Amino acid sequence: MIDSDPIDRISAAIMDYLAIRPQAADSLEGIHHWWINWAGQEAPLEMTQLALESLAAKGQLQVRLLAGREIWSRAPAKQG
Secondary structure, eight states, X not given: OOOHHHHHHHHHXXXXXXXXXXXXXXXXXXXXXXXXXXXXXXXXXXXXXXXXXXXXXXXXXXXXEETTEEEEEEOOOOOO
């Protein structure tokens, strides 16, 4: 079983980044390398993928294909 604590921490870091930069959008690799301050304890890329998928399942992120690459961004606010 996968320990969810690292995924929760990565998810929180992603949402913190988007709180400051709500229009940001990037690939898995870009998010992993630029959005998260690893403080010398970088998790595997697969953990960031799981965090992104978890946030998308909760409706917090969306993913689009752009030039054949998945680009992740904040999901639009739900209407009323």
